[in-house]
Amino acid sequence: MSQARNGRAEWFELSEEGWRRSNRARPLGQLVREALQNAFDQNASRVKVRLAEDEVRIEDDAPAGLARDEFAFTVFLGEKDTPPTWRGRKGRGLKEMIAASDHAEVETVGRTLVFDHTGRHVKPNTRLVGTCLRLFRRTSVSEREEAVGLLRLTIPPPGVELIINGRTVRTPRVKESLEDCVLETVELHRGVERYVERATRVDLYHPRPGETPHLFELGLPVEPHHLPWHVDVQQRIPLAAERDAARDAYKRTLAAILLESLAPELNRQELSGAWVTEVLSHFTLSEDALEAYVAKVLPPRAVLSVDARTDDRARQLGAKVVDLRGMPLTALEQLETIVESADAYVERMEGPPRDVLVNPGPRAERFVGMVRCLSRELIGREVRVEFFERKVRDPSAHVDAEYDRERRVLRVNMRGQVRLDDPLAPQTLGIVLHELAHEAGDEHDFAFIDKLESFAGRALRCLVDRPDLLTPYASPKKRVG
Known part of the structure; x- marks a missing residue:
């Protein structure tokens, strides 16, 4: 049994074949993204990526090149102390790319590390700056297209030129930058990952034509999301093992920060997304x-x-009723603190009920007789009539009459437009037919409209077939005329 560098006997061995299979299965774009991560961390000013059928080539001009040879082949060996603004983590990225290849070359300042069927070896070179990583493996057209699609989402750091298959990646149009967003992040201290909360900047970009909005970590795409924009967090994001997804709780917190900060500036389309309901x-x-x-x-x-x-x-009083009862309860409860309920609105518009029953005496007899006659013909039974006076705060809350379907009572507001002296006046007759049609229900829906149309047609037919039926209820002047 060999001794580890810390003096303790080694407990584990790495299956190189298992390591290779695991990384070979990863999407090509995610592997190459690791190389971009390393180049950006090393302050490269230009990074060139070429994806060919049997070779992937990533070259940068970082001043120092690869710091130590072991960083290319010792799994999990990497920088031990790095701040949250450092992209790399766990010392895996470069090794994963090499493991996923049939053979590879890492050409860095003064030397080239070769990985082939004979093993690995080092040879000298004349390179003065940067690193050129050549990964030899056969890839399909669809693999390369998918990889290019992911890599071209990258938002390069300011002053850095990223070229993919001969085309420079342009930075998308900026929407907003938010400072001091407190989010969970990852720092490395003596090789150990620690999760801490830290204030950082979050940049929002409008997706380029044809792009799906993504979550980014320091300019590198992590995963698609359902927010309307690209969201680039300027520090490490707590990620899943394969670094291709963030934790759900983290994404919800980020969305809440954005909504809280930007709500007054967002348009209706941006606020109508499912992400807002989730927040x-x-x-x-x-x-x-x-x-x-x-x-x-x-x-x-x-x-x-x-x-x-x-x-x-x-609705009769002018409100727009919205039914949000399908929303989650916590979301609805928040909106109820801002949006008035229908019953509160009605009470506010009409004021507290202050109906006073009145008895209009003999002058209402012909009107009452007309209502009973029409109700017998149209409903098949007589309805009773009550008279009241109602004072309202808002004229738009005024009612002429109401129909109590359970009691079968037509209630007439003496302050309304019903004319007791002329029961067959068109407006009065229309009000009565309207209220009787509420036999179909309380709402003004299609069932109500059908009932009203039926009653109007039957009432007209009565006037044609039985002209004397309603004659007793006409005003005296009209009867004499």
Whole structure:
């Protein structure tokens, strides 16, 4: 048994074949992304990538080149102390690319490390700066196209030129930069990863034409996400083992920070995405952010649905009823602090009920008789009539009459437009037919419209077939005429 460098007997051995198979299965673009990560960390000003059928070539002009030969072949060996703004981690990237190849060459300052069927060996060269990594493996057209698509998403650091298959990668259009966003990150201290919270800058970009919005770590694409923009976090992100996905909790926190900061500036389309509902479901937003969301996503005079009858009354009073009961409960509870409910809106518009029953005496007899006559013909039974007076704060909340379907009572507002002296006046007759049609239900829906049309047609037919039926209820002047 051999001794490890720390003096302790070694417990494990690495299966090189297993290591090779594991990395060979990784997508080509993710492997090459590791080389970009190393080049950016080493302050390269130009990085060139060439993906060919049987060779992948990555070359940079970093001043120092590869610091130690072991960084190319000792798994998990890397820099022991690096800040959260350093892209590399765990000392795996370069080794994974080499392991996924049939053979490889790492040409760095003054020497070239060769990995072939005979093993690995080092030979001198005349390179003065940077590193050229040549990975020899056969790849398909689809593999290369997918890899190029991922790599061209990269947002190079300022002043760095990234060239992929002869084309320079352009930085997408900036949308916003947010400072002091407190997010979890990873730092390496004496080779041990530690998770800490740290304030950082988050840059937002408009995706280039044809691109899917992605989450980025220091300019390198991590995974697609459902936010409307590219989001580039300027420090390490806690990632899964294969470095191709962030933790769900981290992504939710990031989305909440963006929504809280940007809500007043975002448009309706940006605020209508599922990501906003997810944030509302997990985080409590400020009143300003909620008000911005409501103002841009919900229609003017929006109220929250309560029940069919109340909703219909709110619509009559000019409100736009929105039914958000399908939203998660925590999201709905937040919106209820900003958006009025339909019943609260109705009460506010109409004021507390202040109906006073009145008895209009003999002058209402002909009107009552006409209502009973029409109800017998149209509904098949007589309805009773009540008269009341109602004072309202808002004229738009005024009602002429109401129909109580359960009690079968037509309630007439004496302050409304019903004319007791002329029951067959067109407006009065229309009000009565309208209220009787609520036998179909409280809402003004298609069933109500069908019933109203039926009653109007049958009432007209009565006037044609039985002209004397309603004659007693006409005004005296019209009867004499």
